[in-house]
Amino acid sequence: MIPRRPGRAALIMLGIVALLYLLELIDQLFFQTGVMSRRVTGLDTNGIQPRELDGLDGIAWSPFLHLGFGHLVMNTVPLLVLGWLCMAGGVRQFVAVTLVVLLVGGLGTWLTGQDGTTHLGASGIAFGWLLFLLVRGFFNRSAGQILVAVVLFLYWGGMLWGVLPGGQPNVSWQAHLFGVLGGVLAAWLVRRGDRTHTARYARGDDQPGRLGS
Structure with missing residues (x-):
């Protein structure tokens, strides 16, 4: 339900x-930042630009970039809390879940985003982490994880309105929607991996000193 080493998980988050604040500070000090359009400048030009090959690498960079400190501040608490909770399965699982959310959210945004826009921010990752935490307990049939999911839904469930088109101007609902789908996929993959590992252990494949035929 919570990380086995909560202090280390907190330090990582x-x-x-x-790092996000450092990058935004560098952007503010040395570059001009703009709004969500083709006219963005500085580091923000490395965001996702839908259906443009030059914008495809923005899938990797966009979560690290924000449209000013106000944008970053709004994402800070969800990132800290949800990221910390996602480390309950260990750092390796956290990295794997984050990569799935990053790829699904980024590719979905690149394919469906509006022409002439640049998509920035870590909110898509936060949405993916939230859905991972909401559904993992049902996949795992874990009462403790379901309880955590209920608490998270009561507190942050309103975030999910952000997946709807046109809810807020200059907000990438595509990143939110596909981040959510990435979170569900990550939870399913984690559960499938756990079942595979359990089955292999039951057969003795993972026992020390035993070789599979």
Whole structure:
């Protein structure tokens, strides 16, 4: 339900968020930032630009970029709390889940985003982490994880309105929607991996000193 080493998990998340603030500070000090359009400048030009090959690498960079400190501040608490909770399965699982959310959310945004826009921000990752945490308990049939999911839904369930088109101007609902789908896929993949590992262990494939035929 919570990380086995909560202190280490907290330090990792604080380090990740600190990096985001450092990048935004560099952008503010040395580059001009703009609004969500083709006219963005500085580091923000590395965001996702739908259906443009030059914007495809933005899938990797966009979660690290924000349209000013106000944008980043709004994402800070969800990133810290949801990221920390996602480390309950260990750092390796956290990285795997994040990569699935990043790829699904980024590719979905690149394919469906409006022409002439640049999509930035870590909110798509936060949406993916939230859905991962909401559905993993049902996949795992874990009462404790379902309880955590209920608490998270009561507190942050309103975030899910952000997946609807046109809910807020200059907000990438595509990143939110496909981040959500990435979170569900990640939860399913984690559960499938756990079942495979359990089955292999039951057969003795993972027991020390035993070789599979």
